[in-house]
Amino acid sequence: MFPCILKQVTKNRTAVKRGYSTFKEVEKNSTSVTEMIKNELSLLKDGNIESTDRPAEKLLSTKESRETSIEPSVDYVKTLNQSTVRDYTGVYPYVKQGSVFASSINESDFLKELLKLGVNFYELERNLETIPFILGLRFEDVKDHIIFLRELGLEKHIIGQIITKNPFIFKEDLENLNVRVNYLQYKKFTNNMILRILEKNPNWLSYSTQDIDNKLGFFQNNFNLSGDEVRFLTVRCPKLITYNPEKIKLNIFVLKEEMGLLQEEMKKVILKKPKIFMNGQKRLLNTFDYLHNTMKIPIETIVEIPEILTCRQSRLKQRHLFLEKLGRAQYNPKKPNYVALASLVADSDSNFATELAKSSITVYNEFLKSL
Amino acid sequence: MVAQNAAAMWNALRGIVCVYKPAEASVRKLRRDLIMKICKGLNEVDENQYYRPFKPHTSNATELIQQSVDRSVDLRDHPLVYGPKFDELDLSLSWSNFLGWNTSGVLLFGLRSGTQSARYIRENRSSxxxxxxxxxxxxxxxxxxxxxxxxxxxxxxxxxxxxxxxxxxxxxxxxxxxxxxxxxxxxxxxxxxxxxxxxxxxxxxxxxxxxxxxxxxxxxxxxxxxxxxxxxxxxxxxxxxxxxxxxxxxxxxxxxxxxxxxSYFNLDHALLSRHWDLKNILQNIRMCNRILAENEHVLKQTSIALR
CATH class of the missing domain: 3.30.70.3190 (Alpha-Beta Plaits)
Known part of the structure; x- marks a missing residue:
């Protein structure tokens, strides 16, 4: 395991305990919310629909967002059934993405505040669960979270991006967030490193300290990484750490058993190009198959330049066949007229045709149409 | 030659576009890619301009009108709220000949009202x-x-x-x-x-x-x-x-x-997927429409004879 200290775990536990206490507070709050809903529903019944500044659907969604911590009160459900108010949450899948928030942005000061941060509501609406959640929040609920992120040193627009990608960060308890950042500091991540992690992986703070510790330990054990190397990997590709572990295990299997890489070679690959472990298993194998069996590139070279594994097989095929037709498919650096594999993969088509193949882009276009 | 206005471009996107299909790609994927690229291109043309009417399902809306909106008062049209102006669902696109997974070559797509032409080409059974x-x-x-x-x-x-x-x-x-x-x-x-x-x-x-x-x-x-x-x-x-x-x-x-x-479209007319940007697509549509105008029987067959 990544040198996980017991003290840290206990700290996390206390945080969970504290979390309970705050949950209770939420419960208190929510009873007041149900009362509020009752009041407003009675207003609606009386026919003062226009006088209520909050539409009923928002209130319902307010209720829904709290359901994670409490059971819906029977009274509330009764009033809902008796009244003529409709639950609009079922409509969301059928309206155009972006139109739910568009319909309420002019009225809601909270949404306007989020817009000032640069939150992309269109993206938020992609996940239908976020609609009732966000509409049910008030600015007071999230103010502290935003101040917390700002105090960490994140730029305003980056906070907006984080909220866009992970709105459920507002569900997390503030003290838990603090513990999670403390954990990183404790593991000797510098402030800039932490900022980069949070920017590149907005979901990071939604994972508990225990989870993150396990995940870091998983990478350290599987690739024999030192503490510094774990930190390097985490900062290089923060998304990899919280990526689906099953898929990573599958890709480790692909590299180790199907491609036959050694333990040290795996380590080299993950430090040079961590993204490979997030690629699809089939795609990875297809590319490797073409590189190794058709282009006859030895595994040692692939380990040295792992970015060629991220290239799509079809693209590799097009370029290799073109070079082969011109008689330039020579990938051994020790022989003359060698073609650099890294630029074979990375270059744009026009650059490839003129610089690497010493031909012209029109010839290459013709060639592509002859495939 | 190409209009610098998204509304004008949108209005010009009608007709047949001839693309090159590589082997080992499905026609459905190409269709999705083409729609995505066109919409992306349209959204990048003039980012600060608003167009009305813009309601869901505008695929049949004929013309778009340029309209200025005061953003400080009405936030509904803000790009971060309403999303991209040109939605991928709004662009109708259908193929006129279906090529299988392993087949490559000339593929005809009908764009917006051109879907009708694509249907006629298919039903007229051209060689x-x-x-x-x-x-x-x-x-x-x-x-x-x-x-x-x-x-x-x-x-x-x-x-x-x-x-x-x-x-x-x-x-x-x-x-x-x-x-x-x-x-x-x-x-x-x-x-x-x-x-x-x-x-x-x-x-x-x-x-x-x-x-x-x-x-x-x-x-x-x-x-x-x-x-x-x-x-x-x-x-x-x-x-x-x-x-x-x-x-x-x-x-x-x-x-x-x-x-x-x-029929009259060959590999020289076909656009490689690398060239799928608004400028090339509009040029291609114009060229294909010219070919269709020159050979009316592609859309309207009167004789059983093969032409």
């Missing part, structure tokens, strides 16, 4: 030309090179002479079938007049008919055929290669199928 590569000596379970080899045989006895003989026999059989499929009594005056016009199209859209088949290249076990046909589909062409192999007392499988011509 297509294919270039098919195959190999003698091995039969695979799918008939294509990606299948498992199930049978091996000798092929050295096959000479170009045998090859041509069998192909011309096939062509003759198909020409006979062509007249049978027209549904006319072969002994009548009408049948004579039709035959005098040259090849005719089948009455049914389900029956593949080959008008011309010839070997253009035969080296070692590898050969290339060029086929002019109607109503064909990928598995039919694969089966055809298999049949040729069997008739030559050997076995054969396909290695590549390429559509080189679809």
């Amino acid at each position: 297509r030309a294919y270039r098919i590569k195959g190999v003698f000596g091995q039969a695979t379970d799918t008939g294509f090179k990606n299948g498992k080899v199930v049978e091996r045989s000798t092929w050295r006895h096959i000479k170009p002479f045998h090859f041509d003989k069998i192909l011309s026999a096939m062509q003759a059989a198909h020409q006979k079938k062509m007249f049978e499929m027209s549904g006319i009594d072969m002994q009548s005056q009408l049948a004579y007049e039709l035959a005098a016009q040259g090849p005719i199209r089948p009455i049914n859209s389900k029956l593949p008919i080959i008008y011309g088949i010839k070997c253009i290249d035969y080296e070692g076990p590898e050969f290339t055929l060029e086929i002019q046909c109607i109503n064909e589909y990928e598995t039919y062409l694969v089966g055809l290669i298999h049949e040729i192999g069997v008739r030559l007392h050997s076995t054969a499988h396909c290695t590549a199928i390429k559509c080189i011509r679809h």
